[in-house]
Amino acid sequence: MDAPLAIRAAGLTKCFGNVVALDGIHLDVPQGQIHGLVGPNGAGKTTLLGLLLGLAAADSGRLEILGTPVARALAAPEGVAGFVDGPGLYPSLTARQNLAALAALHGDDARTSGIDDALDQVGLTDVADDRANGFSLGMRQRLGLAAALLARPRLLVLDEPANGLDPAGTRHVHRVLTRLAAEGTSVVLSSHRMDDLEALCSEVTILATGRVVFSGPLGKLAAENRELDYRLRTSDPQAACRLATDTAGIHVDDDAGARDAQVLVVRALVPALDELVARLINAGIAVRELAPVVSPLEAAFLALIEPQETDR
Structure with missing residues:
Protein backbone atom coordinates (compact mmCIF):
# COMPACT_ATOMS: atom_id res chain seq x y z
CA MET A 1 0.00 0.00 0.00
CA ASP A 2 1.38 3.42 -0.97
CA ALA A 3 2.43 5.72 1.88
CA PRO A 4 0.32 8.84 2.47
CA LEU A 5 1.68 11.94 0.80
CA ALA A 6 3.21 14.74 2.85
CA ILE A 7 3.33 16.95 -0.24
CA ARG A 8 1.09 16.82 -3.30
CA ALA A 9 1.76 19.56 -5.84
CA ALA A 10 0.21 19.77 -9.29
CA GLY A 11 0.79 22.43 -11.92
CA LEU A 12 2.43 24.96 -9.61
CA THR A 13 3.34 28.17 -11.40
CA LYS A 14 5.02 31.23 -9.93
CA CYS A 15 6.13 34.34 -11.77
CA PHE A 16 8.02 37.43 -10.67
CA GLY A 17 7.14 40.04 -13.26
CA ASN A 18 8.13 38.58 -16.61
CA VAL A 19 10.33 35.91 -15.02
CA VAL A 20 8.75 32.45 -14.76
CA ALA A 21 10.32 30.92 -11.64
CA LEU A 22 8.13 27.79 -11.59
CA ASP A 23 6.43 26.46 -14.69
CA GLY A 24 3.83 23.76 -13.97
CA ILE A 25 5.66 21.92 -11.19
CA HIS A 26 4.40 18.50 -10.10
CA LEU A 27 5.80 16.98 -6.91
CA ASP A 28 4.69 14.11 -4.65
CA VAL A 29 6.60 13.37 -1.43
CA PRO A 30 5.47 10.43 0.76
CA GLN A 31 5.49 10.66 4.53
CA GLY A 32 8.73 9.53 6.12
CA GLN A 33 10.81 10.16 2.99
CA ILE A 34 13.92 12.30 2.58
CA HIS A 35 13.42 13.86 -0.83
CA GLY A 36 16.25 15.69 -2.57
CA LEU A 37 15.72 18.85 -4.59
CA VAL A 38 18.52 19.76 -6.98
CA GLY A 39 19.13 22.00 -9.94
CA PRO A 40 21.42 24.73 -11.24
CA ASN A 41 21.28 28.25 -9.88
CA GLY A 42 18.07 29.92 -11.01
CA ALA A 43 16.24 26.63 -11.51
CA GLY A 44 13.44 27.54 -9.09
CA LYS A 45 14.48 25.54 -6.02
CA THR A 46 14.32 28.46 -3.57
CA THR A 47 10.94 29.56 -4.93
CA LEU A 48 9.51 26.06 -4.48
CA LEU A 49 10.88 25.78 -0.95
CA GLY A 50 9.31 29.15 -0.16
CA LEU A 51 5.90 27.87 -1.28
CA LEU A 52 6.26 24.83 0.97
CA LEU A 53 7.11 27.04 3.95
CA GLY A 54 4.26 29.47 3.29
CA LEU A 55 6.62 32.34 2.46
CA ALA A 56 4.94 32.86 -0.92
CA ALA A 57 1.82 31.74 -2.72
CA ALA A 58 1.65 30.10 -6.14
CA ASP A 59 0.03 32.02 -8.99
CA SER A 60 -1.73 28.86 -10.15
CA GLY A 61 -1.83 25.13 -9.51
CA ARG A 62 -2.71 23.07 -6.46
CA LEU A 63 -0.62 22.44 -3.35
CA GLU A 64 -1.56 20.11 -0.52
CA ILE A 65 0.68 19.78 2.53
CA LEU A 66 0.14 17.13 5.22
CA GLY A 67 -3.31 16.44 3.81
CA THR A 68 -4.46 20.07 3.89
CA PRO A 69 -4.88 22.26 0.79
CA VAL A 70 -2.73 25.37 1.05
CA ALA A 71 -4.73 28.59 0.77
CA ARG A 72 -3.56 31.57 -1.23
CA ALA A 73 -3.02 33.60 1.95
CA LEU A 74 0.58 33.48 3.15
CA ALA A 75 0.96 31.42 6.29
CA ALA A 76 3.31 28.68 7.47
CA PRO A 77 1.37 25.42 7.20
CA GLU A 78 0.77 23.65 10.50
CA GLY A 79 3.40 21.00 11.17
CA VAL A 80 5.97 22.48 8.76
CA ALA A 81 9.34 23.94 9.76
CA GLY A 82 12.65 24.75 8.13
CA PHE A 83 14.56 27.57 6.48
CA VAL A 84 15.42 29.03 3.08
CA ASP A 85 18.59 30.99 2.27
CA GLY A 86 20.00 30.20 5.70
CA PRO A 87 18.38 30.40 9.14
CA GLY A 88 17.35 33.73 10.64
CA LEU A 89 19.23 34.23 13.92
CA TYR A 90 19.75 36.98 16.50
CA PRO A 91 23.55 37.43 16.34
CA SER A 92 23.84 39.09 19.76
CA LEU A 93 22.05 36.21 21.51
CA THR A 94 23.53 32.86 22.50
CA ALA A 95 22.43 29.64 20.82
CA ARG A 96 20.21 28.81 23.79
CA GLN A 97 18.75 32.33 23.90
CA ASN A 98 17.95 32.17 20.18
CA LEU A 99 15.92 29.04 20.68
CA ALA A 100 14.27 30.44 23.82
CA ALA A 101 13.24 33.57 21.89
CA LEU A 102 11.72 31.41 19.16
CA ALA A 103 9.81 29.33 21.71
CA ALA A 104 8.53 32.50 23.42
CA LEU A 105 7.43 33.91 20.09
CA HIS A 106 5.20 30.89 19.59
CA GLY A 107 4.12 30.82 23.25
CA ASP A 108 4.90 27.13 23.35
CA ASP A 109 6.07 25.62 26.67
CA ALA A 110 6.78 22.32 24.91
CA ARG A 111 9.28 24.05 22.65
CA THR A 112 10.99 25.67 25.63
CA SER A 113 11.42 22.31 27.36
CA GLY A 114 12.96 20.86 24.18
CA ILE A 115 15.73 23.42 23.79
CA ASP A 116 18.50 21.37 25.38
CA ASP A 117 17.50 18.28 23.44
CA ALA A 118 17.48 20.18 20.13
CA LEU A 119 20.94 21.58 20.81
CA ASP A 120 22.23 18.15 21.71
CA GLN A 121 20.80 16.57 18.55
CA VAL A 122 22.73 18.95 16.30
CA GLY A 123 25.93 18.82 18.36
CA LEU A 124 25.86 22.34 19.81
CA THR A 125 25.61 21.58 23.53
CA ASP A 126 29.17 22.70 24.21
CA VAL A 127 28.54 26.13 22.64
CA ALA A 128 24.95 26.58 23.82
CA ASP A 129 25.88 29.71 25.78
CA ASP A 130 28.09 31.27 23.10
CA ARG A 131 26.79 34.15 21.03
CA ALA A 132 25.69 33.36 17.50
CA ASN A 133 27.76 36.19 16.00
CA GLY A 134 30.86 34.12 16.73
CA PHE A 135 29.53 31.01 15.02
CA SER A 136 30.91 29.63 11.81
CA LEU A 137 28.61 29.13 8.82
CA GLY A 138 28.25 25.45 9.64
CA MET A 139 27.38 26.15 13.27
CA ARG A 140 24.73 28.65 12.19
CA GLN A 141 23.24 26.03 9.89
CA ARG A 142 23.08 23.54 12.76
CA LEU A 143 21.46 26.12 15.02
CA GLY A 144 18.87 26.73 12.31
CA LEU A 145 18.16 23.02 12.22
CA ALA A 146 17.81 22.98 16.02
CA ALA A 147 15.28 25.82 15.74
CA ALA A 148 13.27 23.79 13.22
CA LEU A 149 13.37 20.72 15.47
CA LEU A 150 11.73 22.69 18.31
CA ALA A 151 8.49 22.66 16.32
CA ARG A 152 8.49 18.86 16.19
CA PRO A 153 7.69 19.12 12.48
CA ARG A 154 5.97 16.51 10.38
CA LEU A 155 7.50 18.14 7.30
CA LEU A 156 11.00 19.62 7.43
CA VAL A 157 12.09 21.90 4.57
CA LEU A 158 15.81 22.66 4.45
CA ASP A 159 17.86 24.75 2.04
CA GLU A 160 21.53 23.69 1.88
CA PRO A 161 21.63 22.44 5.51
CA ALA A 162 25.13 21.01 5.05
CA ASN A 163 26.56 24.32 3.84
CA GLY A 164 29.79 25.00 5.71
CA LEU A 165 29.67 21.84 7.81
CA ASP A 166 32.81 19.95 8.74
CA PRO A 167 32.72 16.12 8.74
CA ALA A 168 31.56 15.95 12.36
CA GLY A 169 28.79 18.46 11.72
CA THR A 170 27.72 16.62 8.60
CA ARG A 171 27.52 13.38 10.57
CA HIS A 172 25.32 15.06 13.18
CA VAL A 173 22.94 16.43 10.56
CA HIS A 174 22.74 13.12 8.69
CA ARG A 175 21.98 11.30 11.91
CA VAL A 176 19.19 13.71 12.83
CA LEU A 177 17.55 13.62 9.40
CA THR A 178 17.74 9.84 9.14
CA ARG A 179 16.15 9.43 12.56
CA LEU A 180 13.38 11.89 11.78
CA ALA A 181 12.52 10.08 8.56
CA ALA A 182 12.47 6.74 10.39
CA GLU A 183 9.98 8.25 12.85
CA GLY A 184 7.71 9.40 10.00
CA THR A 185 8.82 12.99 9.40
CA SER A 186 9.13 13.97 5.75
CA VAL A 187 12.19 15.99 4.71
CA VAL A 188 12.66 18.06 1.58
CA LEU A 189 16.34 18.79 1.20
CA SER A 190 17.84 21.21 -1.31
CA SER A 191 21.56 20.79 -1.85
CA HIS A 192 24.37 21.17 -4.36
CA ARG A 193 26.30 18.43 -2.53
CA MET A 194 25.66 15.21 -4.39
CA ASP A 195 27.29 13.12 -1.66
CA ASP A 196 24.69 14.36 0.85
CA LEU A 197 21.85 13.53 -1.51
CA GLU A 198 23.19 10.06 -2.26
CA ALA A 199 23.69 9.34 1.44
CA LEU A 200 20.28 10.57 2.59
CA CYS A 201 17.67 10.63 -0.16
CA SER A 202 15.53 7.81 -1.47
CA GLU A 203 14.13 10.01 -4.24
CA VAL A 204 15.19 13.24 -5.94
CA THR A 205 13.59 15.90 -8.09
CA ILE A 206 15.75 17.82 -10.54
CA LEU A 207 14.64 21.28 -11.65
CA ALA A 208 15.94 23.20 -14.65
CA THR A 209 14.59 26.58 -15.77
CA GLY A 210 11.56 26.22 -13.51
CA ARG A 211 10.52 22.79 -14.74
CA VAL A 212 10.86 19.24 -13.42
CA VAL A 213 13.23 17.31 -15.67
CA PHE A 214 13.35 14.23 -13.43
CA SER A 215 11.59 12.98 -10.31
CA GLY A 216 11.97 9.51 -8.89
CA PRO A 217 14.27 7.04 -7.09
CA LEU A 218 18.01 7.51 -7.23
CA GLY A 219 18.44 4.06 -8.76
CA LYS A 220 16.19 4.97 -11.67
CA LEU A 221 18.10 8.19 -12.22
CA ALA A 222 21.45 6.37 -12.41
CA ALA A 223 20.01 3.60 -14.60
CA GLU A 224 18.68 6.11 -17.12
Whole structure:
Protein backbone atom coordinates (compact mmCIF):
# COMPACT_ATOMS: atom_id res chain seq x y z
CA MET A 1 0.00 0.00 0.00
CA ASP A 2 1.38 3.42 -0.97
CA ALA A 3 2.43 5.72 1.88
CA PRO A 4 0.32 8.84 2.47
CA LEU A 5 1.68 11.94 0.80
CA ALA A 6 3.21 14.74 2.85
CA ILE A 7 3.33 16.95 -0.24
CA ARG A 8 1.09 16.82 -3.30
CA ALA A 9 1.76 19.56 -5.84
CA ALA A 10 0.21 19.77 -9.29
CA GLY A 11 0.79 22.43 -11.92
CA LEU A 12 2.43 24.96 -9.61
CA THR A 13 3.34 28.17 -11.40
CA LYS A 14 5.02 31.23 -9.93
CA CYS A 15 6.13 34.34 -11.77
CA PHE A 16 8.02 37.43 -10.67
CA GLY A 17 7.14 40.04 -13.26
CA ASN A 18 8.13 38.58 -16.61
CA VAL A 19 10.33 35.91 -15.02
CA VAL A 20 8.75 32.45 -14.76
CA ALA A 21 10.32 30.92 -11.64
CA LEU A 22 8.13 27.79 -11.59
CA ASP A 23 6.43 26.46 -14.69
CA GLY A 24 3.83 23.76 -13.97
CA ILE A 25 5.66 21.92 -11.19
CA HIS A 26 4.40 18.50 -10.10
CA LEU A 27 5.80 16.98 -6.91
CA ASP A 28 4.69 14.11 -4.65
CA VAL A 29 6.60 13.37 -1.43
CA PRO A 30 5.47 10.43 0.76
CA GLN A 31 5.49 10.66 4.53
CA GLY A 32 8.73 9.53 6.12
CA GLN A 33 10.81 10.16 2.99
CA ILE A 34 13.92 12.30 2.58
CA HIS A 35 13.42 13.86 -0.83
CA GLY A 36 16.25 15.69 -2.57
CA LEU A 37 15.72 18.85 -4.59
CA VAL A 38 18.52 19.76 -6.98
CA GLY A 39 19.13 22.00 -9.94
CA PRO A 40 21.42 24.73 -11.24
CA ASN A 41 21.28 28.25 -9.88
CA GLY A 42 18.07 29.92 -11.01
CA ALA A 43 16.24 26.63 -11.51
CA GLY A 44 13.44 27.54 -9.09
CA LYS A 45 14.48 25.54 -6.02
CA THR A 46 14.32 28.46 -3.57
CA THR A 47 10.94 29.56 -4.93
CA LEU A 48 9.51 26.06 -4.48
CA LEU A 49 10.88 25.78 -0.95
CA GLY A 50 9.31 29.15 -0.16
CA LEU A 51 5.90 27.87 -1.28
CA LEU A 52 6.26 24.83 0.97
CA LEU A 53 7.11 27.04 3.95
CA GLY A 54 4.26 29.47 3.29
CA LEU A 55 6.62 32.34 2.46
CA ALA A 56 4.94 32.86 -0.92
CA ALA A 57 1.82 31.74 -2.72
CA ALA A 58 1.65 30.10 -6.14
CA ASP A 59 0.03 32.02 -8.99
CA SER A 60 -1.73 28.86 -10.15
CA GLY A 61 -1.83 25.13 -9.51
CA ARG A 62 -2.71 23.07 -6.46
CA LEU A 63 -0.62 22.44 -3.35
CA GLU A 64 -1.56 20.11 -0.52
CA ILE A 65 0.68 19.78 2.53
CA LEU A 66 0.14 17.13 5.22
CA GLY A 67 -3.31 16.44 3.81
CA THR A 68 -4.46 20.07 3.89
CA PRO A 69 -4.88 22.26 0.79
CA VAL A 70 -2.73 25.37 1.05
CA ALA A 71 -4.73 28.59 0.77
CA ARG A 72 -3.56 31.57 -1.23
CA ALA A 73 -3.02 33.60 1.95
CA LEU A 74 0.58 33.48 3.15
CA ALA A 75 0.96 31.42 6.29
CA ALA A 76 3.31 28.68 7.47
CA PRO A 77 1.37 25.42 7.20
CA GLU A 78 0.77 23.65 10.50
CA GLY A 79 3.40 21.00 11.17
CA VAL A 80 5.97 22.48 8.76
CA ALA A 81 9.34 23.94 9.76
CA GLY A 82 12.65 24.75 8.13
CA PHE A 83 14.56 27.57 6.48
CA VAL A 84 15.42 29.03 3.08
CA ASP A 85 18.59 30.99 2.27
CA GLY A 86 20.00 30.20 5.70
CA PRO A 87 18.38 30.40 9.14
CA GLY A 88 17.35 33.73 10.64
CA LEU A 89 19.23 34.23 13.92
CA TYR A 90 19.75 36.98 16.50
CA PRO A 91 23.55 37.43 16.34
CA SER A 92 23.84 39.09 19.76
CA LEU A 93 22.05 36.21 21.51
CA THR A 94 23.53 32.86 22.50
CA ALA A 95 22.43 29.64 20.82
CA ARG A 96 20.21 28.81 23.79
CA GLN A 97 18.75 32.33 23.90
CA ASN A 98 17.95 32.17 20.18
CA LEU A 99 15.92 29.04 20.68
CA ALA A 100 14.27 30.44 23.82
CA ALA A 101 13.24 33.57 21.89
CA LEU A 102 11.72 31.41 19.16
CA ALA A 103 9.81 29.33 21.71
CA ALA A 104 8.53 32.50 23.42
CA LEU A 105 7.43 33.91 20.09
CA HIS A 106 5.20 30.89 19.59
CA GLY A 107 4.12 30.82 23.25
CA ASP A 108 4.90 27.13 23.35
CA ASP A 109 6.07 25.62 26.67
CA ALA A 110 6.78 22.32 24.91
CA ARG A 111 9.28 24.05 22.65
CA THR A 112 10.99 25.67 25.63
CA SER A 113 11.42 22.31 27.36
CA GLY A 114 12.96 20.86 24.18
CA ILE A 115 15.73 23.42 23.79
CA ASP A 116 18.50 21.37 25.38
CA ASP A 117 17.50 18.28 23.44
CA ALA A 118 17.48 20.18 20.13
CA LEU A 119 20.94 21.58 20.81
CA ASP A 120 22.23 18.15 21.71
CA GLN A 121 20.80 16.57 18.55
CA VAL A 122 22.73 18.95 16.30
CA GLY A 123 25.93 18.82 18.36
CA LEU A 124 25.86 22.34 19.81
CA THR A 125 25.61 21.58 23.53
CA ASP A 126 29.17 22.70 24.21
CA VAL A 127 28.54 26.13 22.64
CA ALA A 128 24.95 26.58 23.82
CA ASP A 129 25.88 29.71 25.78
CA ASP A 130 28.09 31.27 23.10
CA ARG A 131 26.79 34.15 21.03
CA ALA A 132 25.69 33.36 17.50
CA ASN A 133 27.76 36.19 16.00
CA GLY A 134 30.86 34.12 16.73
CA PHE A 135 29.53 31.01 15.02
CA SER A 136 30.91 29.63 11.81
CA LEU A 137 28.61 29.13 8.82
CA GLY A 138 28.25 25.45 9.64
CA MET A 139 27.38 26.15 13.27
CA ARG A 140 24.73 28.65 12.19
CA GLN A 141 23.24 26.03 9.89
CA ARG A 142 23.08 23.54 12.76
CA LEU A 143 21.46 26.12 15.02
CA GLY A 144 18.87 26.73 12.31
CA LEU A 145 18.16 23.02 12.22
CA ALA A 146 17.81 22.98 16.02
CA ALA A 147 15.28 25.82 15.74
CA ALA A 148 13.27 23.79 13.22
CA LEU A 149 13.37 20.72 15.47
CA LEU A 150 11.73 22.69 18.31
CA ALA A 151 8.49 22.66 16.32
CA ARG A 152 8.49 18.86 16.19
CA PRO A 153 7.69 19.12 12.48
CA ARG A 154 5.97 16.51 10.38
CA LEU A 155 7.50 18.14 7.30
CA LEU A 156 11.00 19.62 7.43
CA VAL A 157 12.09 21.90 4.57
CA LEU A 158 15.81 22.66 4.45
CA ASP A 159 17.86 24.75 2.04
CA GLU A 160 21.53 23.69 1.88
CA PRO A 161 21.63 22.44 5.51
CA ALA A 162 25.13 21.01 5.05
CA ASN A 163 26.56 24.32 3.84
CA GLY A 164 29.79 25.00 5.71
CA LEU A 165 29.67 21.84 7.81
CA ASP A 166 32.81 19.95 8.74
CA PRO A 167 32.72 16.12 8.74
CA ALA A 168 31.56 15.95 12.36
CA GLY A 169 28.79 18.46 11.72
CA THR A 170 27.72 16.62 8.60
CA ARG A 171 27.52 13.38 10.57
CA HIS A 172 25.32 15.06 13.18
CA VAL A 173 22.94 16.43 10.56
CA HIS A 174 22.74 13.12 8.69
CA ARG A 175 21.98 11.30 11.91
CA VAL A 176 19.19 13.71 12.83
CA LEU A 177 17.55 13.62 9.40
CA THR A 178 17.74 9.84 9.14
CA ARG A 179 16.15 9.43 12.56
CA LEU A 180 13.38 11.89 11.78
CA ALA A 181 12.52 10.08 8.56
CA ALA A 182 12.47 6.74 10.39
CA GLU A 183 9.98 8.25 12.85
CA GLY A 184 7.71 9.40 10.00
CA THR A 185 8.82 12.99 9.40
CA SER A 186 9.13 13.97 5.75
CA VAL A 187 12.19 15.99 4.71
CA VAL A 188 12.66 18.06 1.58
CA LEU A 189 16.34 18.79 1.20
CA SER A 190 17.84 21.21 -1.31
CA SER A 191 21.56 20.79 -1.85
CA HIS A 192 24.37 21.17 -4.36
CA ARG A 193 26.30 18.43 -2.53
CA MET A 194 25.66 15.21 -4.39
CA ASP A 195 27.29 13.12 -1.66
CA ASP A 196 24.69 14.36 0.85
CA LEU A 197 21.85 13.53 -1.51
CA GLU A 198 23.19 10.06 -2.26
CA ALA A 199 23.69 9.34 1.44
CA LEU A 200 20.28 10.57 2.59
CA CYS A 201 17.67 10.63 -0.16
CA SER A 202 15.53 7.81 -1.47
CA GLU A 203 14.13 10.01 -4.24
CA VAL A 204 15.19 13.24 -5.94
CA THR A 205 13.59 15.90 -8.09
CA ILE A 206 15.75 17.82 -10.54
CA LEU A 207 14.64 21.28 -11.65
CA ALA A 208 15.94 23.20 -14.65
CA THR A 209 14.59 26.58 -15.77
CA GLY A 210 11.56 26.22 -13.51
CA ARG A 211 10.52 22.79 -14.74
CA VAL A 212 10.86 19.24 -13.42
CA VAL A 213 13.23 17.31 -15.67
CA PHE A 214 13.35 14.23 -13.43
CA SER A 215 11.59 12.98 -10.31
CA GLY A 216 11.97 9.51 -8.89
CA PRO A 217 14.27 7.04 -7.09
CA LEU A 218 18.01 7.51 -7.23
CA GLY A 219 18.44 4.06 -8.76
CA LYS A 220 16.19 4.97 -11.67
CA LEU A 221 18.10 8.19 -12.22
CA ALA A 222 21.45 6.37 -12.41
CA ALA A 223 20.01 3.60 -14.60
CA GLU A 224 18.68 6.11 -17.12
CA ASN A 225 22.01 7.88 -17.37
CA ARG A 226 24.37 7.54 -20.30
CA GLU A 227 27.74 5.82 -20.01
CA LEU A 228 29.86 6.65 -16.97
CA ASP A 229 33.62 6.82 -16.46
CA TYR A 230 35.02 4.39 -13.86
CA ARG A 231 38.41 4.19 -12.16
CA LEU A 232 39.72 0.62 -12.24
CA ARG A 233 42.77 -0.46 -10.22
CA THR A 234 43.87 -4.09 -10.52
CA SER A 235 46.78 -6.40 -9.69
CA ASP A 236 47.87 -6.39 -13.35
CA PRO A 237 47.10 -3.07 -15.08
CA GLN A 238 48.50 -4.07 -18.47
CA ALA A 239 46.52 -7.31 -18.67
CA ALA A 240 43.41 -5.49 -17.43
CA CYS A 241 43.83 -2.91 -20.19
CA ARG A 242 44.03 -5.64 -22.84
CA LEU A 243 40.89 -7.32 -21.50
CA ALA A 244 39.04 -4.01 -21.32
CA THR A 245 39.96 -3.19 -24.90
CA ASP A 246 38.63 -6.57 -26.04
CA THR A 247 35.34 -6.29 -24.10
CA ALA A 248 32.34 -5.06 -26.06
CA GLY A 249 30.89 -1.79 -24.75
CA ILE A 250 34.07 -0.78 -22.90
CA HIS A 251 35.96 2.33 -23.98
CA VAL A 252 39.43 2.84 -22.50
CA ASP A 253 40.70 6.34 -21.73
CA ASP A 254 44.30 6.19 -22.98
CA ASP A 255 45.15 9.60 -21.49
CA ALA A 256 44.38 8.34 -17.97
CA GLY A 257 47.07 5.66 -18.31
CA ALA A 258 49.62 8.31 -19.16
CA ARG A 259 48.79 10.12 -15.90
CA ASP A 260 48.83 7.01 -13.68
CA ALA A 261 49.96 3.68 -15.08
CA GLN A 262 48.36 1.83 -12.16
CA VAL A 263 44.85 3.15 -12.84
CA LEU A 264 42.67 2.35 -15.82
CA VAL A 265 39.75 4.66 -16.66
CA VAL A 266 37.00 3.02 -18.68
CA ARG A 267 33.69 4.33 -19.97
CA ALA A 268 30.78 1.89 -20.00
CA LEU A 269 27.19 1.10 -19.18
CA VAL A 270 26.68 -1.17 -16.18
CA PRO A 271 26.12 -4.44 -18.14
CA ALA A 272 29.41 -4.02 -20.02
CA LEU A 273 31.20 -3.15 -16.79
CA ASP A 274 29.84 -6.32 -15.17
CA GLU A 275 31.14 -8.35 -18.10
CA LEU A 276 34.59 -6.81 -17.73
CA VAL A 277 34.73 -7.56 -14.00
CA ALA A 278 33.73 -11.19 -14.65
CA ARG A 279 36.46 -11.54 -17.28
CA LEU A 280 39.07 -10.03 -14.95
CA ILE A 281 38.18 -12.48 -12.18
CA ASN A 282 38.24 -15.44 -14.56
CA ALA A 283 41.70 -14.35 -15.68
CA GLY A 284 42.92 -14.29 -12.08
CA ILE A 285 43.31 -10.51 -12.01
CA ALA A 286 42.37 -8.97 -8.67
CA VAL A 287 40.08 -5.93 -8.74
CA ARG A 288 41.36 -3.59 -6.03
CA GLU A 289 39.30 -0.50 -6.84
CA LEU A 290 36.28 0.14 -9.03
CA ALA A 291 34.49 3.44 -8.57
CA PRO A 292 32.85 6.07 -10.76
CA VAL A 293 35.04 9.07 -11.52
CA VAL A 294 31.92 11.19 -11.01
CA SER A 295 29.03 9.83 -8.93
CA PRO A 296 26.09 8.44 -10.92
CA LEU A 297 23.83 11.12 -9.45
CA GLU A 298 26.14 13.95 -10.42
CA ALA A 299 26.67 12.53 -13.91
CA ALA A 300 22.94 12.09 -14.41
CA PHE A 301 22.29 15.59 -13.08
CA LEU A 302 24.74 17.11 -15.55
CA ALA A 303 23.36 15.03 -18.41
CA LEU A 304 19.83 16.20 -17.66
CA ILE A 305 20.54 19.91 -17.31
CA GLU A 306 23.02 20.27 -20.18
CA PRO A 307 20.29 20.27 -22.87
CA GLN A 308 18.38 22.89 -20.85
CA GLU A 309 21.44 25.14 -20.63
CA THR A 310 22.18 24.71 -24.34
CA ASP A 311 18.69 26.00 -25.18
CA ARG A 312 19.18 29.25 -23.27
